Amino acid sequence: MRQDTKMPTEAKEFAIGNASPAFGDLAHPGAAVSIRGLRHFYGSLETIEGFDMECPPHRVLGLVGPSGCGKTTLLETICGLQEPAAGNVEVGGALDPRGRLARCAFMPQRDMLLPWLSALDNSALALRNRGTGRKKARKEAGQLFERFGLAGFERALPAELSGGMRQRVAFLRTLVSGKPVLALDEPFASLDAITRSEMQAWLAGALATDPRTVLLVTHDVEEALYLSDEVAVLSARPLRVVDKMSAPTPRAPDRDAAVTDPSFVAVRERATTSLRGAAG
Amino acid sequence: MRRWLLPTLFLAGLIAVWQIAATTGVIADALNLEPYLVPSPSEVATSLWDSRSLLAENAWVTLQEMLFGLCIGLIVGVSFAVAMHLSSGVREATYPLLVISQTIPIVVIAPILVLWLGYGIWPKLVVVALICFFPVAVNTLDGLRSVDRETTKMMRTLDASRGQILWRVEAPGALPYFFSGARIAATIAPIGAVFGEWVGADSGLGHLILQDNAQLETARVFAATAVLSAIALSLFGLLALAERRIVTWR
Ligand SMILES: Nc1ncnc2c1ncn2[C@@H]1O[C@H](COP(=O)(O)OP(=O)(O)OP(=O)(O)O)[C@@H](O)[C@H]1O
Ligand SMILES: [Mg+2]
Numbered sequence: 001m002r003q004d005t006k007m008p009t010e011a012k013e014f015a016i017g018n019a020s021p022a023f024g025d026l027a028h029p030g031a032a033v034s035i036r037g038l039r040h041f042y043g044s045l046e047t048i049e050g051f052d053m054e055c056p057p058h059r060v061l062g063l064v065g066p067s068g069c070g071k072t073t074l075l076e077t078i079c080g081l082q083e084p085a086a087g088n089v090e091v092g093g094a095l096d097p098r099g100r101l102a103r104c105a106f107m108p109q110r111d112m113l114l115p116w117l118s119a120l121d122n123s124a125l126a127l128r129n130r131g132t133g134r135k136k137a138r139k140e141a142g143q144l145f146e147r148f149g150l151a152g153f154e155r156a157l158p159a160e161l162s163g164g165m166r167q168r169v170a171f172l173r174t175l176v177s178g179k180p181v182l183a184l185d186e187p188f189a190s191l192d193a194i195t196r197s198e199m200q201a202w203l204a205g206a207l208a209t210d211p212r213t214v215l216l217v218t219h220d221v222e223e224a225l226y227l228s229d230e231v232a233v234l235s236a237r238p239l240r241v242v243d244k245m246s247a248p249t250p251r252a253p254d255r256d257a258a259v260t261d262p263s264f265v266a267v268r269e270r271a272t273t274s275l276r277g278a279a280g
Numbered sequence: 281m282r283r284w285l286l287p288t289l290f291l292a293g294l295i296a297v298w299q300i301a302a303t304t305g306v307i308a309d310a311l312n313l314e315p316y317l318v319p320s321p322s323e324v325a326t327s328l329w330d331s332r333s334l335l336a337e338n339a340w341v342t343l344q345e346m347l348f349g350l351c352i353g354l355i356v357g358v359s360f361a362v363a364m365h366l367s368s369g370v371r372e373a374t375y376p377l378l379v380i381s382q383t384i385p386i387v388v389i390a391p392i393l394v395l396w397l398g399y400g401i402w403p404k405l406v407v408v409a410l411i412c413f414f415p416v417a418v419n420t421l422d423g424l425r426s427v428d429r430e431t432t433k434m435m436r437t438l439d440a441s442r443g444q445i446l447w448r449v450e451a452p453g454a455l456p457y458f459f460s461g462a463r464i465a466a467t468i469a470p471i472g473a474v475f476g477e478w479v480g481a482d483s484g485l486g487h488l489i490l491q492d493n494a495q496l497e498t499a500r501v502f503a504a505t506a507v508l509s510a511i512a513l514s515l516f517g518l519l520a521l522a523e524r525r526i527v528t529w530r
Binding site: 022078079081094101102104105106107108109110112114125126128129130157159173177179200 | 294428431432434435436437438439440442444448449452528529530
């Protein structure tokens with residue numbers, strides 16, 4: 001069952017004020033990610049040994065794998081920050097690293113907010129990099145603060161924000177780039193369990209209003225299955241896909257009900273077993 | 281409060297001990313010297329007051345040498361750091377030369393500079409700049425390179441050019457490093473100025489110290505040195521203040 005047309009309740013909240021920015025509403029064209037026979041090495045260290053994956057436009061692909069298996073390397077290679085040793089990586093029709101870089105926005109494992117810029121200026125970085133004036137960039141990014149539950153914190157420095165808020169600013173910064181593909185590297189790993197499940201529901205809502213192709217790396221099976229349309233379980237290094245599964249109710253409006261549903265629990269058990277096998 | 285109180289008390293204590301040692305003649309006896317060669321702090325203070333216009337005149341000359349020399353040193357240091365950061369070729373080619381430039385004693389360079397540049401302010405500026413640029417260049421380069429590679433990657437996917445990464449990420453990240461280099465530079469600037477004056481000058485605190493030493497005006501040597509330290513201390517303080525104003529996120 002697809003949920004694409006239903007808007008989660010969260011999403012309605014996020015849409016208040018109808019502050020629709022110039023980028024990233026439902027009209028966003030979207031880009032597919034397609035990977036064939038990808039291999040990657042750091043010197044003689046083999047990190048990725050053959051990886052094949054398809055992610056259609058506006059879908060979320062979850063990638064779960066044990067620690068140190070090469071998830072970050074995989075995302076960086078897809079984004080065009082690293083070159084594969086073999087294989088094809090195609091993002092929205094582009095095969096070259098520059099073309100991929102132009103279509104992907106990378107949200108690193110740690111939030112990497114610039115400590116000398118306010119939350120607003122951090123979130124507007126991509127606009128400023130493209131030559132938008134400071135005032136205009138602030139106005140454009142600022143329109144999203146309310147929807148992201150950050151209203152009133154525009155001028156706060158990162159050091160003055162809570163972990164959850166920092167993560168939201170980091171995500172906002174990624175989204176404001178207007179790129180069709182978002183590569184999220186363990187976006188909620190640093191948060192406590194409660195904040196984390198809140199943030200998952202929040203991200204589900206944000207993606208419903210602003211659909212993008214998302215590559216979501218996590219080592220949390222439940223997070224992957226709740227947020228993604230499809231989940232790939234990855235092996236320990238060198239990385240390959242050991243199992244693939246479709247999520248039963250991607251980004252369902254009621255997260256708590258969704259993750260305790262028997263169909264969800266069954267898939268989660270299967271994924272956990274595969275992951276355990278993969279970790280060895 | 282405590283920040284000022286402790287060093288002030290400590291300094292006052294030292295001066296008091298010195299006063300007692302000098303007036304009772306302990307130091308002069310121990311070193312087998314004439315007592316007037318070991319001035320007490322009160323004699324230095326008297327000399328400071330009596331020669332105030334002479335000291336001020338010469339201090340003004342030395343202050344200019346230190347200030348402009350330091351500014352040139354900061355500009356050159358930062359330029360070297362940025363060039364070495366942007367190009368590994370430049371870095372490999374110039375880093376050894378920078379180190380070598382610091383191993384040549386100032387006493388050797390200063391006379392040559394006077395030969396080339398004359399008796400005016402220029403040789404002093406060059407000497408001050410030459411010793412000041414090094415800590416600035418080395419520290420700033422470290423700062424520019426201290427940026428997390430993940431931040432650079434994030435910026436690249438946000439369409440940042442090399443120049444934008446330098447300006448938005450690396451330069452602010454390097455600021456605290458730059459300031460620690462600049463503070464070191466401020467404390468060694470007087471060394472450059474005094475050496476520059478010793479080789480050839482007709483004014484300046486270094487020139488005055490040399491003359492007074494020859495004429496056994498020991499009290500005024502100490503007075504001039506105190507003024508020199510005060511100038512360096514003020515430069516240091518100004519830089520610390522600027523850092524606190526600019527680097528507000530730490
Ligand atoms: N720049 C590098 N040079 C050499 N080896 C590296 C480099 N970056 C990562 N590695 C190694 O490659 C392997 C995969 O690293 P990667 O960071 O992609 O794993 P990960 O799955 O993201 O790990 P984690 O779960 O800790 O985030 C690790 O063994 C790591 O030590
Ligand atoms: Mg990682």
